[in-house]
Amino acid sequence: xDPAWALDPEVRHLNHGSFGACxxxxxxxxxxxxxEAERNLMAFYARGLxxxxxxxxxxxxxxxxxxxxxxxxxxxxxxxxxxxxxxxRFEPGDEVLVTHHGYNGVRTALDxxxxxxxxxxxxxxxxxxxxxxxxxxxxxxxxxxPRTRLAVLDWVTSPTAxxxxxxxxxxxxxxxxxxxxxxxxxxxxxxxxxxxRLGAAYFTGNAHKWLCAPKGAAVLHVRRDRQEGIVPLxxxxxxxxxxxxxxxxxxxxxxxxxxxxxxxxxxxxxxDFLGSLLPGGxxxxxxxNHALAVEAREILCAALGCTPPAPPSLLGSMxxxxxxxxxxxxxxxxRRTPLQEALSAQGFEVAVVPFxxxxxxxxxxxxxxxxxxxxxEALAAALKELLS
Amino acid sequence: xDPAWALDPEVRHLNHGSFGACxxxxxxxxxxxxxEAERNLMAFYARGLxxxxxxxxxxxxxxxxxxxxxxxxxxxxxxxxxxxxxxxRFEPGDEVLVTHHGYNGVRTALDxxxxxxxxxxxxxxxxxxxxxxxxxxxxxxxxxxPRTRLAVLDWVTSPTAxxxxxxxxxxxxxxxxxxxxxxxxxxxxxxxxxxxRLGAAYFTGNAHKWLCAPKGAAVLHVRRDRQEGIVPLxxxxxxxxxxxxxxxxxxxxxxxxxxxxxxxxxxxxxxDFLGSLLPGGxxxxxxxNHALAVEAREILCAALGCTPPAPPSLLGSMxxxxxxxxxxxxxxxxRRTPLQEALSAQGFEVAVVPFxxxxxxxxxxxxxxxxxxxxxEALAAALKELLS
Numbered sequence: 001x002d003p004a005w006a007l008d009p010e011v012r013h014l015n016h017g018s019f020g021a022c023x024x025x026x027x028x029x030x031x032x033x034x035x036e037a038e039r040n041l042m043a044f045y046a047r048g049l050x051x052x053x054x055x056x057x058x059x060x061x062x063x064x065x066x067x068x069x070x071x072x073x074x075x076x077x078x079x080x081x082x083x084x085x086x087x088x089r090f091e092p093g094d095e096v097l098v099t100h101h102g103y104n105g106v107r108t109a110l111d112x113x114x115x116x117x118x119x120x121x122x123x124x125x126x127x128x129x130x131x132x133x134x135x136x137x138x139x140x141x142x143x144x145x146p147r148t149r150l151a152v153l154d155w156v157t158s159p160t161a162x163x164x165x166x167x168x169x170x171x172x173x174x175x176x177x178x179x180x181x182x183x184x185x186x187x188x189x190x191x192x193x194x195x196x197r198l199g200a201a202y203f204t205g206n207a208h209k210w211l212c213a214p215k216g217a218a219v220l221h222v223r224r225d226r227q228e229g230i231v232p233l234x235x236x237x238x239x240x241x242x243x244x245x246x247x248x249x250x251x252x253x254x255x256x257x258x259x260x261x262x263x264x265x266x267x268x269x270x271x272d273f274l275g276s277l278l279p280g281g282x283x284x285x286x287x288x289n290h291a292l293a294v295e296a297r298e299i300l301c302a303a304l305g306c307t308p309p310a311p312p313s314l315l316g317s318m319x320x321x322x323x324x325x326x327x328x329x330x331x332x333x334x335r336r337t338p339l340q341e342a343l344s345a346q347g348f349e350v351a352v353v354p355f356x357x358x359x360x361x362x363x364x365x366x367x368x369x370x371x372x373x374x375x376x377e378a379l380a381a382a383l384k385e386l387l388s
Numbered sequence: 389x390d391p392a393w394a395l396d397p398e399v400r401h402l403n404h405g406s407f408g409a410c411x412x413x414x415x416x417x418x419x420x421x422x423x424e425a426e427r428n429l430m431a432f433y434a435r436g437l438x439x440x441x442x443x444x445x446x447x448x449x450x451x452x453x454x455x456x457x458x459x460x461x462x463x464x465x466x467x468x469x470x471x472x473x474x475x476x477r478f479e480p481g482d483e484v485l486v487t488h489h490g491y492n493g494v495r496t497a498l499d500x501x502x503x504x505x506x507x508x509x510x511x512x513x514x515x516x517x518x519x520x521x522x523x524x525x526x527x528x529x530x531x532x533x534p535r536t537r538l539a540v541l542d543w544v545t546s547p548t549a550x551x552x553x554x555x556x557x558x559x560x561x562x563x564x565x566x567x568x569x570x571x572x573x574x575x576x577x578x579x580x581x582x583x584x585r586l587g588a589a590y591f592t593g594n595a596h597k598w599l600c601a602p603k604g605a606a607v608l609h610v611r612r613d614r615q616e617g618i619v620p621l622x623x624x625x626x627x628x629x630x631x632x633x634x635x636x637x638x639x640x641x642x643x644x645x646x647x648x649x650x651x652x653x654x655x656x657x658x659x660d661f662l663g664s665l666l667p668g669g670x671x672x673x674x675x676x677n678h679a680l681a682v683e684a685r686e687i688l689c690a691a692l693g694c695t696p697p698a699p700p701s702l703l704g705s706m707x708x709x710x711x712x713x714x715x716x717x718x719x720x721x722x723r724r725t726p727l728q729e730a731l732s733a734q735g736f737e738v739a740v741v742p743f744x745x746x747x748x749x750x751x752x753x754x755x756x757x758x759x760x761x762x763x764x765e766a767l768a769a770a771l772k773e774l775l776s
Contacts, residue, residue, distance in 0.1 A: 006423060011428055035415070039394060042403055042737040075645065075647045075648075078646075216648040234470045234497065258596060258603060344431075
């Protein structure tokens with residue numbers, strides 16, 4: 001393990017996707033920011049914070065192909081999605097379109113909002129195994145109806161680790177008058193993100209996952225023509241027009257009560273650190289991680305005797321493989337399966353998720369800069385042993 | 389300046405109330421927690437976090453006179469108030485009672501919610517100067533009507549630094565069937581808090597202010613019989629009943645998307661640090677800070693030639709004094725007045741707030757463990773000079 005990573009070198013960390021990992025230089029930058037804040041809180045919060053947020057937003061916007069003015073910092077993608085879902089006004093009978101590959105945390109937020117409004121969630125059954133990206137677009141469009149108000153679609157699906165064809169999805173849905181909220185929890189740093197080209201009404205993505213920012217850093221992008229309708233979860237001083245000189249959107253999102261903004265402010269350090277690991281920068285890192293995820297999947301499929309459930313072109317830097325039915329994978333899912341516990345006890349951190357539902361499970365692995373081919377070979381050997 | 393405080397010793401920090409200040413041992417505890425998290429994210433978040441949150445909640449609950457099961461961690465009091473306001477369902481014509489001493493950030497959150505519902509805010513005019521706590525109860529009760537659904541009342545008012553008689557207010561309003569949300573942003577650590585005795589339906593308070601926890605730590609208390617109706621701003625996995633073994637309230641609030649919980653987990657270190665500064669612990673510290681705030685007000689009133697606007701018994705560890713009209717205090721309030729800027733340039737951090745509205749302003753000072761009488765004497769001299 002490269003000592004720049006703060007991870008325990010005794011453990012094989014194969015689940016970067018769940019909580020990310022933050023390199024030491026970025027954590028140290030964050031500690032310096034916090035120390036600076038504590039020297040004079042009024043200077044930091046009351047006089048300096050907006051300019052510092054702007055300075056951190058600028059390189060992030062460049063990285064994401066967006067205007068800084070359209071980006072808001074939020075603590076995580078669930079928060080970003082909830083800002084949108086709880087701002088919109090749904091009427092009884094309205095429909096919101098999702099896929100059954102969607103992230104459970106956002107599905108619950110949606111169910112809460114729709115339940116209050118008497119609106120309903122419509123689930124597009126995207127095939128899995130999946131052969132072609134067109135199958136995703138077909139499955140989603142088949143569910144569009146006259147009451148479809150919004151589609152909430154994952155850029156990279158959480159249980160199945162598929163990169164959905166979001167550009168095609170947004171274009172096709174926009175053409176039908178349906179706004180799209182892209183849950184890009186895993187997107188920044190894993191796939192190339194160009195938000196202005198994407199053109200979605202709403203996008204949210206984490207910085208703590210594949211950008212390796214400190215925990216608490218994520219982004220919400222709202223298209224200019226939709227900003228008027230969206231407020232943060234904490235409406236505060238910015239709701240008054242008296243804070244002059246910035247757009248309402250910026251005023252509202254930059255002032256959500258006193259919090260620790262050091263994760264946002266350390267984000268540029270994370271962009272720099274990851275971007276300098278390989279000669280080709282971020283592009284090369286993404287390609288390297290993608291290639292390693294594809295390789296990892298081959299190793300695991302060979303060990304488990306299963307077929308890869310999607311072509312490599314539909315993967316990013318994670319891969320999910322189907323697990324056989326086994327006593328370590330119970331019919332009633334708890335928080336963690338005995339298989340995951342057993343692997344963890346042997347020093348392997350992975351994700352094991354029921355999909356489409358227990359007793360069918362997927363094993364999901366990630367490939368980040370600190371991972372090596374031998375990590376997956378060791379995992380494959382342990383799996384064979386445990387599931388034999 | 390005691391070196392345990394991270395504050396710049398060249399500055400007189402007389403505005404603890406706005407953003408608090410976190411002592412070095414607490415910041416160091418937080419840094420250690422973050423480092424531990426980054427060693428194995430799965431161990432920290434997926435397997436260990438709930439138990440650690442419980443362990444941090446326990447001493448906080450004891451400090452606040454509450455059951456740990458009724459306490460949720462939130463990043464700040466504005467967030468806590470918004471959880472309640474955005475969970476409740478208001479009908480057109482419903483009324484929510486506030487005072488004009490209320491915190492602007494929560495007032496805006498309320499206006500947003502009421503505006504969507506067609507409900508309205510009713511403002512009780514609490515006298516200022518104030519002579520007796522009964523005047524507050526009278527002013528508030530005079531505004532209760534058949535459509536009053538909720539009262540949102542500050543325990544310690546932000547612009548005027550008054551400790552309102554919350555026990556009497558809650559009792560009188562409950563008797564009339566009106567639920568109360570106590571905005572205790574400044575309460576924990578400044579006044580004695582006994583939430584079970586208070587009996588309010590909802591209470592929120594910051595830990596980063598007078599408990600000196602790291603930024604991002606605050607608490608929401610919901611009375612057992614009101615927990616069913618309240619969800620966090622980010623509804624996530626806990627909305628499913630499948631996370632067994634905890635109440636719905638706890639499940640919902642403990643899982644709001646991946647964030648940095650180190651401020652919550654460092655909170656016990658802050659309770660210990662502040663509680664060990666004086667032989668009489670927290671009680672003596674509160675009494676000492678209160679006495680210093682009263683003394684500070686006397687010094688400032690003498691310098692400005694004004695009368696203290698409330699008896700000492702209505703103060704906590706902040707004090708507000710009226711400022712004379714002056715060119716440094718403009719009729720149209722910006723974010724910061726020229727007076728505040730001038731004081732800051734001379735090394736004094738204070739709060740200057742328009743109240744009830746510009747061109748009438750109040751100067752608010754705070755008294756925390758690191759403040760001394762001479763701080764206010766120096767401020768009084770600088771004020772006399774600037775306003776002469």
